[in-house]
Amino acid sequence: MKLIKGGVISPKGFMASGIYSGVKRKRKDLSLIYCKGGTTTVGMFTTNKVKAAPVLVNEETLNKNNNIKALVINSGVANACTGKKGYEDAKEMTKITGQSLNIKSNEVLVASTGVIGEFLPMDKIEEGIKKLSKELGNSIDHGKWAAEGIMTTDTFIKEMAVEINIGGVPIKIGAMAKGSGMIHPNMATMLSFVTTDINMDKELLNKALKESVEDSYNMxxxxxxxxxxxxxxxxxxxxxxxxLINNEDEDYKKFKDALHLINTTLAKKIAKDGEGATKLIEVQVKGAISKDDGKKICKSILMSNLVKTAIYGEDPNWGRIIAAAGYSKGNFNPHKVDLSLSNSEEEIELMKDGTPCIFHEKTAKKIMESDLIIISIDLKEGNNHVKGWGCDFSHDYVKINASYRS
Amino acid sequence: MKLIKGGVISPKGFMASGIYSGVKRKRKDLSLIYCKGGTTTVGMFTTNKVKAAPVLVNEETLNKNNNIKALVINSGVANACTGKKGYEDAKEMTKITGQSLNIKSNEVLVASTGVIGEFLPMDKIEEGIKKLSKELGNSIDHGKWAAEGIMTTDTFIKEMAVEINIGGVPIKIGAMAKGSGMIHPNMATMLSFVTTDINMDKELLNKALKESVEDSYNMxxxxxxxxxxxxxxxxxxxxxxxxLINNEDEDYKKFKDALHLINTTLAKKIAKDGEGATKLIEVQVKGAISKDDGKKICKSILMSNLVKTAIYGEDPNWGRIIAAAGYSKGNFNPHKVDLSLSNSEEEIELMKDGTPCIFHEKTAKKIMESDLIIISIDLKEGNNHVKGWGCDFSHDYVKINASYRS
Structure with missing residues (x-):
C-alpha cells in the first residue's frame, strides 16, 4: 500500500469540484462528485432518530438503486428539522443535479451540513449546481476544492488517497471528510465520502465499510x-x-486494510480538528472482557468534559480519567487497573493495580504539553483491545458554539 | 409547610459547625454534624464503579448500624482512588471523630470531596476534628459554617430548612449540599446532608429518600x-x-413532600451554581410513553454541550435541542414533537408537529437573556411528564477545570 497525492478524484472514473454558491458567507459551500460510468455505492447513516432530509432521501435512493453516478453536498445549512419542505428541497437537489449532468435523479445522492432548522436557499443552490456541473475535473485541485466545499467550522481540509495492488492491477482509494462540531458518530459518521476504482461485489463493499466504520469514525x-x-x-x-472480487480472499483483505487506513486517518483528523481543539487524545483500553466493554470505557473517557478540560490545561488530573471509566457501563474491577499517560516519546505510570503511583511531575508536564496525548488503561480482565480518539476542550469550543448561528 | 431560616441545625437534637483545618487553602474545609441522642439514618451513594473510600466505609457502616450520631466531612481532597491507605484514612476519620465525641466509631459517617487520587493530610484532619468537636452549636451560624466547610468550587452556600405540622407537632427538616463540578448524579448525588427531628420508621425514611432523590438530585x-x-x-x-409514622399515611406524604421540596430546591441550586454557569436551564419533557423515556430525553438535552454553549451565547439554536433528543435512547416520533422556549414571563413556540415555526427573534432574544431558561418539549405520545435541571456552559467552566489541581 502506498500513500498518493490526491483525494476523491484519484480513483479512475471520478471527477469533482467545489464552488461558492452563496449558502454560506465567504467560503466554498457546494461540492459535487461525479462518475459518468456509474458506481456500486454503499452508505451508512446517522442513528439519530431525528434524521436530516438528505439522510432520508439517500436511504430511499440506495434501497432502490446502488448505481449512483453523482453526489452533491452543500455546507452552511444542514436541511435538518425542516419537515416536508426540507424533504422536497433535498429531492429537488437530486433532480437539479440529474438534469445538469443529464442523468436520472435517482442516480444522485445528496448531503448537507450546517445549521439545523433553516431552509436551504434553493435559488442559490440551483444556480450553484448548474455552474458546478460545468466545472468538474479530475486534477488534484478539483479534489481539493470539493473537500473545501464541505467544510463548516473545520480549520483544515481532510482528504487522502492510497494505492494498492490487486492481482497486478493498481487500485486507488480516495476520500474527503468534514467534522468539527456535533461529532459523536454512531453507526455512521460525519460527512465522509470515499471513492475507489476497485471492482468488487456490493455485499463485500458494504461489509468492508461497516466493519471499518465501527472502529474508525464510530470511535x-x-x-x-x-x-x-x-x-x-x-x-x-x-x-x-x-x-471482480466476490469472496473474502487476500485481495478483499488488502482493500479492507487500505480502506480502514483511510477511515482511521480521516477519523483522527476530524478528532484533532474538533472545534477549538489544541490536542489529539488517543485512548487505548487494553484487556477488556469484551470489545463492547472496552468501547464503553474508551468513549466515556473521551467524552468526559473534565478529562478534556484537564488536558487542555495540561494538568495530569488522572482521577478524572478513572472516574469516567467508573461511570461508563463497561465492566472492570477498579482494584486491578493500570493507567498510564504518554506521548510519542515518553510514558509515565499513574496507577498500578488500582493504586496511585508516584510519578515525576516534570515528565508528566512534558507529556501534557505535547499535541498528542495517549491515555492507556489496562483492565487486565480479557483479551480485547480498543482505541478511540477525541480532543481537548478549550475556551475556543465555547466561543465557537456560543454564537454558531450568527 | 413553611420555609424557616436555618439548615442542618434546625431540627431538634442536631448541632454542627465548620472550620478551616488546612486541607484546602484559605477556606473552611472540615464540617461536623452531631446528634447526641442518636438518629435513624439512611443514605444513597454513587453508582460509579470507582467508589471513594468514604463511600465504601459508609456503606459498610450503614449495613450494620443505622443509629448514627455524627457525620464528618472534609473538602479539598476526595479520598478517591487512594487504595488501601485511603480506606484506612476514612476509617481513621470515624475513629478520631468517635474519640473526640465520646461515641463509637461505627456511629460516625464520613464524606470527602475535592481532588481525586491524593491522600488526606491526616495530621491536619486529626487536629481539625478535635478542635471542631469542641466548637459545635445549634445557632443559625453554626449551620452556615458547616455548609461552608463542604464547598469546593461552589460560589454560594446551599442550605435550607422547612417546618411541617405532624399531628399537631411541629417537625423540621434541614439540609446542606454542595455541587459545582463532576455533577451528574446517578442514584445518589453530590454531597447532600438532610437532618430532621421526625419520628419515622426506617424503611419509610428510606423509601421517601429514594423516591425523592430520583426526581431531584438524579435529574x-x-x-x-x-x-x-x-x-x-x-x-x-x-x-x-x-x-411514630410507620405506614404511608397522610403524615408520611406530608413529610415526603417537604423532603422533596428541600431536595428539589437544593438540586436546582447545585445546577444553577454549576462551574462557570451563568444560567439555570429547566427541561420539561411532556407526553412521554414512559417516565424512563422522558428522563432519557430530558438528560440528553441537559447534557448536550452544544445546547449548553448556545444558551451561554444566548442563541436560540433549537436544532441542537432536537438533535440531542434524537440521539438519546428515549422513544418518540420526531414528526409529532412540539418545542417551546420560555422564561418566567414569555414563551415562544419553536416547533409544532415536528416542523419549525416562525418566531419573533426579539422575543427569543429576550427569553435567552434571562437567567432561567425553560425548554419544553411535548412528545404527545403518553402521559408521563419529567423535569430536569442543568446549566449553561461558559468560558469559565473551561477556565476552572483546566487547572483544578493547581
Missing amino acids: ISVDGDTSTNDMVILMASGQGKND | ISVDGDTSTNDMVILMASGQGKND
Whole structure:
C-alpha cells in the first residue's frame, strides 16, 4: 500500500469540484462528485432518530438503486428539522443535479451540513449546481476544492488517497471528510465520502465499510453530540479493471486494510480538528472482557468534559480519567487497573493495580504539553483491545458554539 | 409547610459547625454534624464503579448500624482512588471523630470531596476534628459554617430548612449540599446532608429518600460526569416527638413532600451554581410513553454541550435541542414533537408537529437573556411528564477545570 497525492478524484472514473454558491458567507459551500460510468455505492447513516432530509432521501435512493453516478453536498445549512419542505428541497437537489449532468435523479445522492432548522436557499443552490456541473475535473485541485466545499467550522481540509495492488492491477482509494462540531458518530459518521476504482461485489463493499466504520469514525468524539446528518458513502467505479472480487480472499483483505487506513486517518483528523481543539487524545483500553466493554470505557473517557478540560490545561488530573471509566457501563474491577499517560516519546505510570503511583511531575508536564496525548488503561480482565480518539476542550469550543448561528 | 431560616441545625437534637483545618487553602474545609441522642439514618451513594473510600466505609457502616450520631466531612481532597491507605484514612476519620465525641466509631459517617487520587493530610484532619468537636452549636451560624466547610468550587452556600405540622407537632427538616463540578448524579448525588427531628420508621425514611432523590438530585447535570464521592444522607433524630409514622399515611406524604421540596430546591441550586454557569436551564419533557423515556430525553438535552454553549451565547439554536433528543435512547416520533422556549414571563413556540415555526427573534432574544431558561418539549405520545435541571456552559467552566489541581 502506498500513500498518493490526491483525494476523491484519484480513483479512475471520478471527477469533482467545489464552488461558492452563496449558502454560506465567504467560503466554498457546494461540492459535487461525479462518475459518468456509474458506481456500486454503499452508505451508512446517522442513528439519530431525528434524521436530516438528505439522510432520508439517500436511504430511499440506495434501497432502490446502488448505481449512483453523482453526489452533491452543500455546507452552511444542514436541511435538518425542516419537515416536508426540507424533504422536497433535498429531492429537488437530486433532480437539479440529474438534469445538469443529464442523468436520472435517482442516480444522485445528496448531503448537507450546517445549521439545523433553516431552509436551504434553493435559488442559490440551483444556480450553484448548474455552474458546478460545468466545472468538474479530475486534477488534484478539483479534489481539493470539493473537500473545501464541505467544510463548516473545520480549520483544515481532510482528504487522502492510497494505492494498492490487486492481482497486478493498481487500485486507488480516495476520500474527503468534514467534522468539527456535533461529532459523536454512531453507526455512521460525519460527512465522509470515499471513492475507489476497485471492482468488487456490493455485499463485500458494504461489509468492508461497516466493519471499518465501527472502529474508525464510530470511535471518535468531539463533544458527545451525534449529528442528524452523519453519513459515510463509498462509491466504487470498477474502472481499475481488476478481476471482480466476490469472496473474502487476500485481495478483499488488502482493500479492507487500505480502506480502514483511510477511515482511521480521516477519523483522527476530524478528532484533532474538533472545534477549538489544541490536542489529539488517543485512548487505548487494553484487556477488556469484551470489545463492547472496552468501547464503553474508551468513549466515556473521551467524552468526559473534565478529562478534556484537564488536558487542555495540561494538568495530569488522572482521577478524572478513572472516574469516567467508573461511570461508563463497561465492566472492570477498579482494584486491578493500570493507567498510564504518554506521548510519542515518553510514558509515565499513574496507577498500578488500582493504586496511585508516584510519578515525576516534570515528565508528566512534558507529556501534557505535547499535541498528542495517549491515555492507556489496562483492565487486565480479557483479551480485547480498543482505541478511540477525541480532543481537548478549550475556551475556543465555547466561543465557537456560543454564537454558531450568527 | 413553611420555609424557616436555618439548615442542618434546625431540627431538634442536631448541632454542627465548620472550620478551616488546612486541607484546602484559605477556606473552611472540615464540617461536623452531631446528634447526641442518636438518629435513624439512611443514605444513597454513587453508582460509579470507582467508589471513594468514604463511600465504601459508609456503606459498610450503614449495613450494620443505622443509629448514627455524627457525620464528618472534609473538602479539598476526595479520598478517591487512594487504595488501601485511603480506606484506612476514612476509617481513621470515624475513629478520631468517635474519640473526640465520646461515641463509637461505627456511629460516625464520613464524606470527602475535592481532588481525586491524593491522600488526606491526616495530621491536619486529626487536629481539625478535635478542635471542631469542641466548637459545635445549634445557632443559625453554626449551620452556615458547616455548609461552608463542604464547598469546593461552589460560589454560594446551599442550605435550607422547612417546618411541617405532624399531628399537631411541629417537625423540621434541614439540609446542606454542595455541587459545582463532576455533577451528574446517578442514584445518589453530590454531597447532600438532610437532618430532621421526625419520628419515622426506617424503611419509610428510606423509601421517601429514594423516591425523592430520583426526581431531584438524579435529574440534574452540570457536566455529565458522575462523581466517585456522591452521597445523600438523611438523619432523623425523632426528637420532634410526633407519634411514630410507620405506614404511608397522610403524615408520611406530608413529610415526603417537604423532603422533596428541600431536595428539589437544593438540586436546582447545585445546577444553577454549576462551574462557570451563568444560567439555570429547566427541561420539561411532556407526553412521554414512559417516565424512563422522558428522563432519557430530558438528560440528553441537559447534557448536550452544544445546547449548553448556545444558551451561554444566548442563541436560540433549537436544532441542537432536537438533535440531542434524537440521539438519546428515549422513544418518540420526531414528526409529532412540539418545542417551546420560555422564561418566567414569555414563551415562544419553536416547533409544532415536528416542523419549525416562525418566531419573533426579539422575543427569543429576550427569553435567552434571562437567567432561567425553560425548554419544553411535548412528545404527545403518553402521559408521563419529567423535569430536569442543568446549566449553561461558559468560558469559565473551561477556565476552572483546566487547572483544578493547581
